[in-house]
Amino acid sequence: MTKLSQVAFFASVIAFACAQCPHMDAMKRRDTIRLENSAFESLESPRTYKGMEIFSEVKEDIRKALKTPREEWPADYGHYGGLMIRGAWHCAGTYRKSDGRGGCDGARPRFAPELEWEDNGNLDNSRIILEPIKEKYGDDLSWADLLVLTGNVAIEDMGGPVLGFCGGRMDDADGTNSLPLGPSTIQEAIKPCPVNGKCETPLGQTKIGLIYVNPEGVMDEPDPEKSVHAIRDSFGRMGMNDSETVVLIGGGHTYGKAHGACEDPPCGEGEMKGKGNNTVTSGLEGPWTTTPTQWDQEYFTNLLKYDWVKFKGPGGRYQFKPSDDSVHIQMFTTDVALLHDESYLALVRKYATDKEALDNDFKYAWYKLVTRDMGPRERCHGEDIPPAQPFQNPLPEPSSATVDVPAIKGRIAKLLRAETEILEGDKDTEGKPYYGALLVHLAYQCASTFRITDYKGGCNGAAIRFVPQKDWPENVGMDKVLEFLGSVHADYPDMSWADLIVLAGEVALVEAGGEPMDFNAVRSDAVSGEHYESVELRDYYVNATVAVRDSMDVMGLTPDQFVALMGRPRSNSQMKRIGLLGSYDTDPSHFTNEYYQLLLNSTWVQSEQNEHVYIAEDSEGVKIEGTHMTDWDMVLINVPELKEIVSEFAADEKWFKEVFAEAWVALMRADLF
Ligand code: HEB
Structure with missing residues (x-):
């Protein structure tokens, strides 16, 4: 295990298992174990969240706020809609299908690390505008629901189509759940990104600090053709196909503008320094359409109508503008990229000519974008929930x-x-x-x-x-x-x-x-x-320790639950079919705590045939026939916090079986909402 991954591992063990700090004696720990902050328990606990009864009232408040000028952050074109749609998209757009992390549930752009991402510049201002609404409803309304609902209302208020709203997001207390998104030692341990700008799955983004891709082009190179692959790859990691990708980018950039007013921020003078017309966010500057507060097909027709030429904008970054200088609109390298791929181009043409297709595809894609981290439809609250969508894996009524x-x-x-x-x-x-x-x-x-x-x-x-x-x-x-x-x-x-x-x-x-x-x-x-949209196989881990830690976290298991489940009876024949040498135990028909005793009391030596297999040796150094473990099993004795649990289970079979039964049932029921 590298030093880095050790740090990450312990940081996260401590983060989610503090009830098990080593100074606590075993009995005390057992008393607290059931109260522990198990992710499953929070699923079962009755919801006190009342957001569902107030959404229509909240929507009215949002509608007003979108058009009420605030001195501390003036709106472009008299409407905060563009900013708010970008806010909702950046909150939700962290979602990645590799491990289901990211997404707006939790509202973590409020905290580091997401708060500090270069892509999230000035989004704190969107929350300042929404703060009075959050204060009015207090705990009845989560920030996460408010941010997504505001995106919806903004789209609607400027004439765009919205499918509905799945409420029920809960706010996280801090940014811990975003640490695996990077930058952090935890993300480095799971998947380092050696060239920032070419990050790979399980990361969702191509560059840490961005939501998906670099607007200026791959590694800042303004080559639209090269961006095609980056867009398809990164939107694919979010689970979006070509039409969803094109309609979201174009539909989103139908609204608002980019901010890169001058080279040396904060620019402008006096009162308006760094805001209003002098705002610098991305360093790119200008709107995509001549009607940035109005839902229409102009983004797509503009792409097709003009000959787009590269130039350096006032913020010093590469952008594209029409060769015909009379129109004051712009595109990014990633927008122009949509003309450089057959499939994307066909979709641009479709949305430029078929308004109905644009409306329809956009509302479904947007709903998927902001809802897909919420799980099955049963978890949605509110009075405006659309029917179950394919990404929610709807199942027939139980029979x-x-x-x-x-x-x-x-x-x-x-x-x-x-x-x-x-x-x-x-x-x-x-x-x-x-x-x-x-x-x-x-x-x-x-x-x-x-x-x-x-x-x-x-x-x-x-x-x-x-x-x-x-x-x-x-x-x-x-x-x-x-x-x-x-x-x-x-x-x-x-x-x-x-x-x-x-x-x-x-x-x-x-x-x-x-x-x-x-x-x-x-x-x-x-x-x-x-x-049925299956989850992905997580086979990208650099070593077993990282795999164990991360799997526990993704599954929502406590260390006790995880260690107990590792002691499940193991089939000898199955272990061989998988390509390992066999089980730890030659008779799986008796369920005991033998697993833990073997783990502690044997010397384990890595097999020469298979690096994932460990074989028990007795005190004379003689291999014990038929006693095999895997590198995952070894993690349980190599990590002190887990070894502590192994020792308890080894010493007390009854206790082990109790914890096991509880953990097993919790896992079997985890997906019943
Ligand atoms: Fe976007 C804006 C990028 C997609 C929506 N964007 C923007 C900007 C940038 C970007 C850079 C500017 C910022 C400032 O302010 O400066 N995007 C981008 C990219 C992508 C995108 C790269 C991928 C390709 N978007 C998108 C989507 C959406 C959006 C998907 C949704 C749906 N955006 C948006 C909006 C805006 C933007 C709305 C505007 C804002 C304002 O107005 O403020």
Whole structure:
């Protein structure tokens, strides 16, 4: 582990596990564990948030504020709309689909690091204008909802189309959740960006400090052609396709202007120094259309109508202007780029000629932009919520409610030791077939895709049956396990696959000696992979320590929950299918705390065949047959805070099983809203 990643790791362990500071004795820690700030608990807690009843009143207040001049920050063209749309877009535009981080939920542009991003210049002024509204409603209205709603009202007030509003965002207390977006040691540990301007996924932006791409061109080079790739790449990382990308850029730049009044900010004299006409934000200067407070097709028609020539604007940065000097409009390198790609150009032509297509595509793309970090539609509040959109992964109504759960449990219990030709399972100590550990693996793989960052993933929908999840390396063979479970599904077709997968894991755990767990048949199945936007495989980590830390964070698990879940029974046959050497344990049919004892009491040596595998050695240095762990397991004893938990679980099996059952159920239910 590099020094940097160690720093990042501990910073974040401390940040989310302070209830477990080492000075606390074990008993005390156990008392506080349930009160701990688990992300799941905050999901379950009843919402006190009342924003939904007041949105229409808030909208009226916003509408007034947009046109009420404020001396401390005068509006361009008498309307704050442009500034506010940019504010909402910059708040939401940090979203990245790699790990679901970013997005306006949390309203983190108020805090470092986002506050200090060069792209967010002068957006503090947009909040000054909104402050009286925030004060009026207090805790009934979050900053995050206010910023997005203001973007909506601004679009509408200037004549643009809006689909609706999904309210319910909560404000973060600080910028911690943005640290992985950079710049920070945590972001450096997850994914450094060696050339700032050419950053790669999981980062959403090409340059840290920007929302997506450099307006002036890649690495400040005003070459529209080169920007094409950067735009497609970075908007793709936000989950936007070509038409969404073009309609958002053009629709956004239909409004307002860029600010780069002079070379040496703050410019201007006296009262108006650095504001009004003398504002310098990006250093680029000018509007894109002749009607910047009006929704129309001019951005697109302008792009097509003029011959765009490169020039250096008053702010000293490269921009483009019409060769015909009589019109005072401008474009950025990234705007002109839309003419330098066949697909983009076709869309520019479409939006220049088809107003209906422009209106329609823009309102859907904008709604997706500002809503996609909010998870399924069930999480939206308010009286103006549009029907569920594809990016919200709508699922059919659950059909399992009436199924005979005890009977199905009985059927699954029999399957645990059934003979089958379908796939190779495991053997218990008596050499009899045992499939329980495979069912545990299936349920875990299905549910552990859950991300607290954007409330996506989880077993509801049973996306593990579809591409891409079914092809993930750790899911090899899961199609066969599903086929094996198929006999139960055939007899109880009303039970969803998602419920069956979760229940099978639970039955296997309880039969093997786990604590009883609650189960509700409430899940339903996605119709097909096409209608379900799967989460991405996070396979970009530089080492296991970073992977463990970051995964815990993305999944919303506490260290206790995570360490407990790592002790789940592990299938020997599955570990081999994955390409590892086997499990830590030769008999997965007995669920115990042996995992933790082995971790602590053996010497672990990296395998020469596979760098991800560690083999136990006894005190004489002799390899112990059939006792294998992975680099992820090693993290649990290499990191003192986690090792502490390992020691507790090793010493007290009952305690381990209690924490395990709680963590398991929390994970299985994390995606039920
Ligand atoms: Fe934008 C503005 C860039 C996209 C909306 N932008 C702007 C500016 C810049 C930019 C630089 C200027 C600032 C100042 O003030 O100075 N963008 C950009 C880029 C991109 C974009 C690079 C990608 C390509 N936008 C966008 C989108 C949206 C927008 C997507 C939405 C939808 N913007 C906007 C607005 C504005 C801007 C509204 C104006 C502001 C004012 O007026 O203030």
